Amino acid sequence: MTQTEQIPAEAVIHNACILDGEPATFAEETADTWIAIAQGTVTARGRGDGWRDRAASARGDVVDAAGGFVAPAFVDIHCHGAGGASAEDGAEAIDAILDVHRAHGTGRLALSFVSDTVDGLCRSLRAGAGLVRERAMVMGLHAEGPFLSPDFKGAHAPEVLTSPTPGAAEAILEAADGTLAQITIAPELPGALDAIGRFTAAGVRVAVGHTAADFELTAAAFDAGASILTHAFNAMPGIHHRAPGPVLAAVEAEHVTVELINDGVHVAGPVARMLHELVPGRLALITDAMAATGLHDGSYHLGSLPVEVKDSVARLVTPDGSPGAIAGSTLTMDEAVKRAVAEVGLSPFDAVQAASLTPLRAVGGVLEAGDSLHAAGGTVDAGSLLAPGMPADLLLFNEDMSIRSMRT
Template sequence: MTQTEQIPAEAVIHNACILDGDRATFTEESADTWIVIAEGTVVARGRGDGWKDRAASAQGEVIDAAGGFVAPAFVDIHCHGAGGASAEDGADAIDAILDVHRAHGTGKLALSYVSNTIEGLCRSLRAGAGLVRDRAMLMGLHAEGPFLSPDFKGAHAPEVLTSPTPEAVEAILEAADGTLAQITIAPELPGALDAIARFSAAGVRVAVGHTAADYELTAQAFDAGASILTHAFNAMPGIHHRAPGPVLAAAEAEHVTVELINDGVHVVAPVAQMLHDLVPGRLALITDAMAATGLHDGNYHLGSLPVEVTDSVARLVTSDGTQGAIAGSTLTMDDAVKRAVAEVGLSPFDAVQAASLVPLRAVGGAADDSSLLAVGMPADLLLLDEGMNIRGSRLGG
């Protein structure tokens, strides 16, 4: 079975280690678990030789996982684009974005918009709301700005950054029409704490990011309802022994999910490992992928800003033609997971959870005790080899 081969709607998969469910019963050393799917739904799971009776009576394919892994489909809650297209490009671009990320194991993603004027963002959100209803893979929208710090703007156009007025907040909620899954806000801006409370009350997950906030103010934002830290360590103060900053505030707030762009560029492996140890069970792998994802090095745009991609690293092009700030990534979720295991030192179980259940839970798509491949759940799954490479997939039920 190749990466592009689809697992059929009727199948028995055995000789596998299922990276889903109760961590206490999970053993990576023993690939003796099996799973049965019928009509695109998980109908049975077990351990040992019980699969043989199922295979004898099943009409579908019997798949030997060869000691590899069965994993839930990946979930990306922070994704700007791929395949030469960006979220802002609208309906004509969305399938190019989804096709690239689906090919790399993502079953659901939140479509992320870079900062724009309030009017421009609302236009994008109105268009995006229709896409969410038309495309099952889209789980919602993410507004990364424009309520961001000009001192930590990263790859966001400075001229559109602004503070969150009550009028702007209501306009965004109205435009998204219930499809806004996440919004990133710098809590030090005037009116930000009130905006965090309002978005949270409306069911939108608020992320702290692109911020100059210190530890104390970040903690206030989490108390006000914020529950995500946008791409940890990037576009925010770091950890200092006398100024612990947003990352440690997030570590101490147990309801907060911490995003990580695990490409080895945004955060190097030893720091990523430290972050995982700080927030066990609360680390969410994201791509922050932009238009160049799935393509080649060259010149692209992120929002209105020119970007040059060299050796797969995207950076802004400054007025003098030199490379500036990192501008999103060209990362895919399968690569983020492989790096988490091979370079950061996470177990396959923890890496897959960080790429599926944890981000899904962060935007309200799963409960704390959810099993994404429990009996009765859609069979949105991946078959991985022992190196965490995708051998086959079934996405979309």
């Protein structure tokens, strides 16, 4: 099989190591497990030679994993675009975004919108809500702003940044119409803690990010209901021995999921390793991908801001031509997972969990039998994404964690 070849709709995959399940119940990473799929659903899985009887009675193909890994398709909860298109471009551009990320192993994603005026964001959310209903791969929406700190704005237009008001919160909730998976808020802004409570009450996961908040204020935001840290270490104070900052506040709050852009640029490998060790089971790999993802170096936009991509690193274009702030990434989830194993030192199991079950849980994703996955207002009760009855959205890896084939 080639890297992008599709696994047959009906198949038995054997001689595999299935990277799926709760850590306490997961067996050693040995290639003696098998999984059977039919009509888009996992029908059975087991260990040893049981696959032979299943293969003999089934009509599908038999796939020898050759000692490789089988894992759930990736879930990316922070993705702005790809293929020359951005989330703000609406229905006309959505297929370009989805095609790129699907080809790199992502089965579901949340469309992320950069900061805009509240009215502009609401227009984008109304269009995005339709995409959630029309495209199974779009599991929800993410508003990254405009309730962000001007001191840690990153690649967000400063003129649209504002503090949350009750009216703005209600307008955003109405526009998203139940499809808002998460919203990023800087908790030091006036009205932020009240807004966190309102969004949380509506079933939206609130993320702390693009913030100047100290440890205590970030902890207060998590106490108020926030449950995600937006791209840890980026657009926030770092860790200081007398000023622990937002990252360690997230470490101390055990209900908080910590996002990581694992492209080797946003966060250095040793720091990413430390973060994984500090929040075991709570690390979510994200791409923060922008329009250049899947394309070449050159000139692009992130929201209203011009971006230049050089050596696959996206940075804002400054008036004097000097490199500006990092502007999203050109990362794909398969590269994030491969780096997590090869450079950060995660086990294949931990890397896959950080790219599938953990982010899904972070946004309250709902995964059901058949092929239904949605965000906002739900929970994931299953400890396994590839248990019998679950959607057969899966990836087959080579031993080096490159994707051999997929079914998404």
